[in-house]
Amino acid sequence: MEQRHEGHEGRTGHEGHDDHGPAQSHKHQAPAHGAGGPVSWGTAARATLHCLTGCAIGEVLGMVIGTALGWGNVPTMILAIVLAFFFGYALTLRGILAAGVDLRTAVRVALAADTLSIAVMELIDNGVIALWPGAMDAHLSEPLFWIVLAISLAAAFVITTPVNKWMIGRGKGHAVVHQYHH
Structure with missing residues (x-):
């Protein structure tokens, strides 16, 4: 059943020919991947890649800004984390708002969909950078940084992909976003 949705991340125009039965063929109460049901690793990976894109944009931009301004490691890392959350949420908001959802609802959905995923991603990402010898002191022009x-x-x-798989399978995380894609 989940394979039918493989490759259709974010598109939910399958209501007329799904096999969930008449109760779900006309509305989108459950996520496309089935709350509490099995979720493919591909679906979880796409959701994680979505979050990773926003996080990577924020991380790199934060590092570039902090380095360019001559900030120390801690303020630069804080800026990178704040921007990672900002861009992670912004990418989700863009899709939800495009579906015609009001801003207040879109913000609530983005927070519900992405907070845990981005938090885990930032913990791992910044943990690796902080613990890697010399990484915190590497400059943007050095290969070590990149x-x-x-x-x-x-x-x-x-590490975040299994978290997203677990959340989507329970109707949380990116499964919430699917309710708003048309």
Whole structure:
């Protein structure tokens, strides 16, 4: 059943030909992947990649701004984390608002959909950078900076994907967003 949705992340125009029965064929009360039902790793990976995109934009921008302004490691990392949450939420908001949802509802949905995913991602990402010898002191022009950033984002993706799979399977996280895509 979940494979039918594979490759249709965010598109929910399947109501007329789904096999969930008449109760769900005309409305979107349950997420496309079934609250409490099995969720494919591909679906979880796409949701994680969505969050990772926003996090990566925020991380890199925060590091660039902090470094350019000559800030220390802690303020630069704080800025990067704040921007990662901002851009993670912004990408989700963009899709929800495009579906015609009012701003207040869209903000609530984005917070519900992305907070845990982004928090886990940021914990892993920044933990790797903080613990990697020399990474916190590497400059943007040094390969070490970019190599460790790539490794930290990859680690965040790998560790956050099961979290998103678990949340989507329970009708939480990105499953909430699917209710608003038309």
